[in-house]
Amino acid sequence: MSNVFIKTYGCQMNKMDTSMVTCAFKEAGFSLTDSVKDADVVLINTCSVRDHAEQRVISHLGHLKHIKKNRPDLVVAVIGCMAQRLGAELLEHEAVDIVCGPTQIPQITELVTKAINEKQKKLAITKNIRRKTPEYQTDALEKFETSFGIEDKQIPSQAFVNVMRGCDNFCSYCVVPYVRGPEVSRPPVAIIEQIRKLADKGVKQVTLLGQRVNAYKYIAGEKIYCLANVLKMASEIEGIEWLKFVTNYPSEKFFDEILQVMADCPKVCKYLHIPAQSGSDKILRAMNRRYTAEQYLDLINKARTTVPGIAIAGDFIVGFPGETEEDFKATVDLVKKARYKNCFIFKYSPRPGTTADKRLKDSVPLEVKKGRNIELLAVQEQISDELSREFLGKVVKVLVEGLSKKPHLNSAENPDKPQLIGRTETDYIVVFNGISSLAGEFVKVKITKTSPLTLFGELI
Numbered sequence: 001m002s003n004v005f006i007k008t009y010g011c012q013m014n015k016m017d018t019s020m021v022t023c024a025f026k027e028a029g030f031s032l033t034d035s036v037k038d039a040d041v042v043l044i045n046t047c048s049v050r051d052h053a054e055q056r057v058i059s060h061l062g063h064l065k066h067i068k069k070n071r072p073d074l075v076v077a078v079i080g081c082m083a084q085r086l087g088a089e090l091l092e093h094e095a096v097d098i099v100c101g102p103t104q105i106p107q108i109t110e111l112v113t114k115a116i117n118e119k120q121k122k123l124a125i126t127k128n129i130r131r132k133t134p135e136y137q138t139d140a141l142e143k144f145e146t147s148f149g150i151e152d153k154q155i156p157s158q159a160f161v162n163v164m165r166g167c168d169n170f171c172s173y174c175v176v177p178y179v180r181g182p183e184v185s186r187p188p189v190a191i192i193e194q195i196r197k198l199a200d201k202g203v204k205q206v207t208l209l210g211q212r213v214n215a216y217k218y219i220a221g222e223k224i225y226c227l228a229n230v231l232k233m234a235s236e237i238e239g240i241e242w243l244k245f246v247t248n249y250p251s252e253k254f255f256d257e258i259l260q261v262m263a264d265c266p267k268v269c270k271y272l273h274i275p276a277q278s279g280s281d282k283i284l285r286a287m288n289r290r291y292t293a294e295q296y297l298d299l300i301n302k303a304r305t306t307v308p309g310i311a312i313a314g315d316f317i318v319g320f321p322g323e324t325e326e327d328f329k330a331t332v333d334l335v336k337k338a339r340y341k342n343c344f345i346f347k348y349s350p351r352p353g354t355t356a357d358k359r360l361k362d363s364v365p366l367e368v369k370k371g372r373n374i375e376l377l378a379v380q381e382q383i384s385d386e387l388s389r390e391f392l393g394k395v396v397k398v399l400v401e402g403l404s405k406k407p408h409l410n411s412a413e414n415p416d417k418p419q420l421i422g423r424t425e426t427d428y429i430v431v432f433n434g435i436s437s438l439a440g441e442f443v444k445v446k447i448t449k450t451s452p453l454t455l456f457g458e459l460i
């Protein structure tokens with residue numbers, strides 16, 4: 001029996017793919033190991049969204065090249081976005097035996113078995129990634145998803161479910177449409193069936209995934225299903241308590257419906273991750289984001305009016321080509337007005353093949369990007385801190401994830417009651433002391449201390 005070690009880089013969608021691939025390997029008779037030392041197969045699930053993510057994979061492969069000098073039988077497979085982006089070039093790397101794109105993951109166990117037996121390099125990617133995905137491939141992906149997308153052991157009681165694949169939005173900086181292919185929404189019956197099976201296995205929280213999940217649209221005869229319909233159907237499944245969904249694109253389309261289901265249905269969590277990327281209309285246009293800063297603010301204001309208590313999070317890119325001090329000030333201004341719970345801030349990284357990379361010079365110096373990143377983070381930290389403080393003395397419902405990885409200083413250290421970590425429905429991180437068997441359970445915690453990104457409290 002061969003041992004497989006899997007390392008995952010990148011987003012939730014990659015984590016979801018890893019979880020399915022793990023199940024597929026188990027079913028094919030492989031066993032999983034968490035040490036490269038014991039592995040016969042090393043599988044790396046990769047991300048291409050920024051150069052930094054790719055560089056980490058390249059250095060990992062360099063390390064594996066050394067290991068393979070003494071263990072030539074070790075099979076190394078690269079899957080995910082980098083596999084699709086670099087294809088044959090990646091296969092030339094001395095350490096790499098298999099390159100398998102996101103569309104080809106249903107073949108992964110077969111490719112690995114062949115590589116073990118035949119000692120030959122294997123390439124499985126899509127030649128013309130923007131061509132409509134052929135039906136046989138969609139069917140294979142669907143089958144893979146229904147067979148292996150029903151277990152998620154990463155966090156007890158929680159699971160992720162893809163509701164769509166790919167992206168058709170072509171934001172000018174983004175590599176996703178070129179590595180994940182055209183946007184395809186999965187049939188609602190398949191999604192609901194998958195969630196039902198997860199609920200039967202004890203899953204309480206499901207997060208629906210899509211690159212722009214609010215664009216979900218499935219036509220069945222006369223009926224058009226949007227994300228709000230899927231959320232409503234999923235909320236009727238017994239055992240499912242919380243439903244979340246990421247990531248949203250700022251657009252009017254289906255937005256009212258989604259907000260309404262959030263307001264009406266207690267199981268749909270009041271949390272909206274809705275990246276703005278910039279606060280400057282000039283930069284938004286150059287990014288091919290189809291809204292202005294004002295339209296964006298109108299959307300989130302509408303969200304706050306329709307869904308009282310909603311928490312909003314965002315993403316920003318600083319140092320996009322042509323971003324002046326004035327453009328950056330507009331971003332700072334938007335962040336101040338938006339009052340996010342938290343935001344993720346990235347330095348622009350040119351991605352080969354994207355229109356921004358083809359047409360625009362990466363004109364903002366790295367030092368300026370770094371400075372803007374730090375400045376924007378500081379603005380957000382102040383806001384996050386103010387919003388966190390509003391929780392002081394309040395009792396929140398928390399779904400416990402497990403032991404806190406980095407013990408926080410306020411703990412009354414007690415070996416019987418280690419520090420646990422969980423999240424509220426609005427995605428706030430909560431740290432408190434409790435018994436570890438609470439992982440996967442809902443508890444109530446009284447907040448006694450706050451920091452910008454974490455609430456601390458006592459179990460009640």
Ligand code: 5AD
Nearest residue numbers: 173174275315316317346347348349
């Ligand atoms: N450079 C920097 N950040 C990027 N993102 C996407 N592409 C790039 C890029 N080329 C960011 C966006 C997106 C998040 C997942 O990653 O903010 O929302």
Ligand code: SF4
Nearest residue numbers: 167169170171174176
């Ligand atoms: Fe990339 Fe834009 Fe699609 Fe998001 S919506 S995956 S940023 S192209």
